[in-house]
Amino acid sequence: MTDETTNDTGPAAPGGVPDADRHAAKMAKKKAARDKIMATKTGEKxxxxxxxxxxxGKSxxxxGMIFRMIAHGMPCAVVQFIKGGMETxxxxxxxxxxxDLCQFHTMGEGFTWETQDKARDIEMAQAAWTKAKELIRDENIRMVLLDEINIAIRYDYIDAGEVVAFLTTQRPEMTHVVLTGRNAHSDLIEIADLVTEMELVKHPFRSGVKAQKGVEF
Structure with missing residues (x-):
């Protein structure tokens, strides 16, 4: 005797169509729609x-993207604007x-409350920006990470307008530039191709847990 609610492809949903068949049909339709969209995305920049x-998670x-570049054998570079001498x-x-694939320049000396020397902080941030421009101009370098530059801009160590102007007029066509840090300037967000805002929901620091090796550094 045959159970009319099941067959070799699994239990039937209302209407007598097996769930597995319904799922396959739904996924096939979704794939067709997705393939149609992807066929229009042919450009690179x-x-x-x-x-x-x-x-x-910002840095x-x-x-993670820097390591992807390395994995693909693509030259890249990192400039750290705030982080100091602590090894990471x-x-x-x-x-x-x-x-051989990734230049790494730690140009900062720590957060401003640690150095307590605004003039020195500005000097180091400006030096980091000079190095960043040099790296970005090099067309052989495919990605440049400007780690925590947003903080340097927020403290007015670097002019946001200058950064925006440089990225829009002097960055080589195929060079990726990643800018991290809280409180990104609105003008940077405006010219960016991709913006991600990390939302804080819960953090162990609030429960008395210090920064730990392998997680924070």
Missing amino acids: GLVIVHTGKGK SAAF GERTLITERFG
Whole structure:
């Protein structure tokens, strides 16, 4: 005796059509629509990418892209605007194993409340920006990460208008530039091709947990 609600493809949904067949038909329709959309996306260009917001993960996500570049054998570079002398896992890995593909420049000396010397902070930020422009102009370098430049702009160590003008007029056509840090300037967001805001929902620091190796650095 045959159970009319089931067959070899699984239980039937209302109407007698098996769930597996309904799912396959739905996914086929979705794939066709997706393929149609993707067929229109044929262009390539260098992107201005902004990671901002109060949540954790801005630099981590940016370094993920840097490691993708390295994996594809594509030259890239990192300029850190705020971070100081503390060793980080990503810097150690890149400088020790991938220095031939990725230049790494830690130009900051820590957050301004640590240095307590605004003039020195401005001087270091300006030096970092000069290095960043040099790297971006090099057409052989496919991606440049400007880590925490948004903070330097927020503190007026670097002029936002100058950064925007440079990225829109002097960046090579196929060069990607990633800018990280909280409170990204509205003018940067305006010219960016991709903007992601990390939202803070919960953080262990609020529960008395310090920054830990492998998670924060």
